Structures are given as C-alpha cells and as structure tokens.
Amino acid sequence: MLAIALPLALQNLIQSGLNMIDTLMIGQLGETEIAAVALSNQVFFLLVLIIFGITSGASVFASQYWGSKDIKGLRESLSLSLILAGSAGLIFTIGAVFFPEAILSIYSKDPEVVFLGSSYLRIVGTSYIATAITFAYSASLRSTGRVKLTTAVSAVCIGINTGLNFLLIFGIGPFPALGVRGAAIATVIARTTETIVLLYFIYKNKYPSALSIGDMANISRGYIKKYFRTSAPVILNEIFWSFGITAINLVFARIGTEALASFSISDTISKLFMIFFFGTSGACSVMVGNRIGAGEEDQAVYYAHTYAILAPVLGLVMAAILFPLSAFLPNLFNISTEAKAGVTSILRVLALFMPFKIFNWHMIVGILRSGGDTRYSLYMEAGGIWLIAVPVAAITGLVLHLPLMMIYAALSLEELVKFSFGFSRLKSGKWLKNVID
Numbered sequence: 001m002l003a004i005a006l007p008l009a010l011q012n013l014i015q016s017g018l019n020m021i022d023t024l025m026i027g028q029l030g031e032t033e034i035a036a037v038a039l040s041n042q043v044f045f046l047l048v049l050i051i052f053g054i055t056s057g058a059s060v061f062a063s064q065y066w067g068s069k070d071i072k073g074l075r076e077s078l079s080l081s082l083i084l085a086g087s088a089g090l091i092f093t094i095g096a097v098f099f100p101e102a103i104l105s106i107y108s109k110d111p112e113v114v115f116l117g118s119s120y121l122r123i124v125g126t127s128y129i130a131t132a133i134t135f136a137y138s139a140s141l142r143s144t145g146r147v148k149l150t151t152a153v154s155a156v157c158i159g160i161n162t163g164l165n166f167l168l169i170f171g172i173g174p175f176p177a178l179g180v181r182g183a184a185i186a187t188v189i190a191r192t193t194e195t196i197v198l199l200y201f202i203y204k205n206k207y208p209s210a211l212s213i214g215d216m217a218n219i220s221r222g223y224i225k226k227y228f229r230t231s232a233p234v235i236l237n238e239i240f241w242s243f244g245i246t247a248i249n250l251v252f253a254r255i256g257t258e259a260l261a262s263f264s265i266s267d268t269i270s271k272l273f274m275i276f277f278f279g280t281s282g283a284c285s286v287m288v289g290n291r292i293g294a295g296e297e298d299q300a301v302y303y304a305h306t307y308a309i310l311a312p313v314l315g316l317v318m319a320a321i322l323f324p325l326s327a328f329l330p331n332l333f334n335i336s337t338e339a340k341a342g343v344t345s346i347l348r349v350l351a352l353f354m355p356f357k358i359f360n361w362h363m364i365v366g367i368l369r370s371g372g373d374t375r376y377s378l379y380m381e382a383g384g385i386w387l388i389a390v391p392v393a394a395i396t397g398l399v400l401h402l403p404l405m406m407i408y409a410a411l412s413l414e415e416l417v418k419f420s421f422g423f424s425r426l427k428s429g430k431w432l433k434n435v436i437d
Helices: 002-029 029-065 071-098 100-105 111-143 149-170 178-203 213-216 221-255 255-275 275-293 297-325 337-368 374-399 402-412 414-428
Strands: none
Touching: 002 029, 002 149, 002 255, 002 275, 029 071, 029 100, 029 111, 029 178, 029 221, 029 255, 029 275, 071 111, 071 221, 100 111, 111 149, 111 178, 111 275, 149 178, 149 337, 149 402, 178 221, 178 255, 221 255, 221 374, 255 275, 255 297, 255 337, 255 402, 275 337, 297 337, 297 414, 337 374, 337 402, 374 402, 374 414, 402 414
C-alpha cells in the first residue's frame, strides 16, 4: 500500500500545493480576485471530473489487464481514454476561450468578478487539452504501479508555476504586474511543460503505456462495448457529482462574494488534509483491481475489508489535527474578519464528518470501481449529492439564510447516508466483478 500510496500522495501534495500557492498569492490582491479565480476554476473543475470519470473507467480495465499481464488490453484502454479525454478538453477549451463571460455569468452577477474571471479563464482554457493528455497517461501509469514518474513531473510543474506566479502576478523585475492574468499564464506554461516532460520519459523508457499510432487506430468494437457498459456509470458519476458541486458553489456565490471566498478557501485547505487519502484510495484501486485480474478474488476481498477499516481510522486522526488548526489557517489569507470566521466554521464541520467522508471515498473510488461495481457507485454518489446535499444547501442557504456553519453541516449529512449504503454493499460481497473475463 505504502509503495503506491506515498508517491500518489506526494503527487497530490504537489498539485494541491500548486492550488494553495495560487490562492495565497491571488489572495493578497483581495476577496474579489479570489472569487473571480474560484469561479473560473469551476470550469476546470468540471473538466477534471469528467476526465477523471473517463480515465477512472479505463483504469477499471487497465488494473485488471495489468494483473493478467495483458499489455494489448492495457494499451487499448489507454487509447480510448485518451481519445475521449482529449475530446472533452477540446470542447471545454472552445467554451473557455470564446465564451467566458457567458459561462461565468451563470455563477455570479457581480460584474467585476465576471470581468476578472473572464480574463483568467480565456487564457487558462488553452491548457485544457494538455491536462487531458496528462490525466490519461497518468491513470495508465498508476494502474501498472508506476507512480514515481508522475510525481517527479508534477514537482517540476509546481516549481515552474510558483516561480512564474511570483513574477507575473506582482510584477517582479522586468516582468509586468498582470494580477489574475499573470496567474493564468503561469498555469498554462506549467501544465504544458508537465505534459511534454511526462510523454518524453514514457516513450524514452518504453513503458507499457507508450502508445503507437497503430494502437490508437486499432481499438476493437468489443472493447468499446465493454468499456461503455462498465465505464458509463463512472463517467455519469463524475458528471453528476461535478454538476452537484457546481450547484453548491452557485448557492454560496448567490449568498455573496464573501461566502464564496470562505467556501473556496476552505476547499483549498481541506484538499491539503486529504492528500494522503488520495494516495491510499489510489493504492486501494490498484491493489484490488490487480488481484481480481490475476484471479485471486479472496485476496481482493481481504484488501477491500482492510481498507474499509483503515480509512475511517486514519480519517479520525486527520480530523483531530484539522479541528484545532482551523482557527489559525484563515490568517494566511488577506480576507475580512467575517470571511475568516466562515473558513474556520466550515473546516470544523469538515473535521467532524471526515471519518465518514474518507470511508466513502475509498469505497467508491477504491473498492467499487476497481471491483467493477460501477453502477452501484453511481447510485451512491449521484443520489447523495442530488437528493441530499444540493437541495439542503439551497434550502438552508437561499431560503432559510442560515449561517455558513449550519449550511455546510446540513449538506454534509449525505456522507452519513452514503456510509450506510457503502458498508452494506461491502458486506454483501456483490461488488466484486471481473470485467475482463
């Protein structure tokens, strides 16, 4: 577990650190700038989750193909995910570059926020195709247990992004002070570099994920049918969940710019505290999927049960660290006293629900998907966010006008419901399916 989880966690630490540095630097400009970039990043957030759904669906097959040492099947899964993810990246690029004002006007009626956000989105949208390519190849490498390369490349990415952010946001030396546009330019350069360097080492070292043009042109109809039968629920899962999160962000945006800034900063901080679990859930997916592909189903069940115990215990430990720190972390940002109080209250609620949240994360991303039980994971995720979280957030925030802490606590009740369904499914054993047989 640690051999896979630690490099994945480090990679996510680097990526989350990148977002944190962006937020910290832009946060020095003011709440309006934070809100503008946060809304613009909602477009990227939607794209990432759609791509994550596409590549996660492919990883269900890739991890089991790798377990059975089927290189042709592994490359077939990567080829299709690369085509689908690249197409999604192209569509989002067109929207971000040509229609940014129309998109951001859906989220906010504040003209200054929309103006600043549009200038950021129009630039950063040019990096979406590179992001799609990176995600597809990284997911394939992860399925084969090769995670150190993606971690090293991400480290290079954050170094470039941090340095360029400092130069272009504030205007150091001969560089102009471009504000949010400077942050966007830095992000485009960093993401493009990340893709180029990753592909260079994959093909230089001739990894199993090094596709040829012939591989991409010879995807069998049989695999395409199998992929969509198993992966469609994963893609729908991410689409439903991403639009659900977008709806919740919309609620906070309608409450006010200050509320949106509090929620956005809390989300950035929370990701830092979830980093290790990104690694363990990824390790869970690889370990369970590989054992199923190798025909060792008893070992796959053992791994799944062990993760189901370990995840909430570690979540409880992390919650004990987050709760006291929640009073001090908002001071890192140049925001109002009210916004800081909002960040603290949201983080404290998150700490209370963290053991359940971590269990659900491992259950959906790690166990159900790698076990091929993608339809049930769709019902859990989409049902939780659209039947509980979104309507509760809308009622408590826009109708009852409750404080931020109570709004976030109410929408977090979905974690308890998902926990009960996930535990029941794990206990039944119905989640284990060999999708490549």
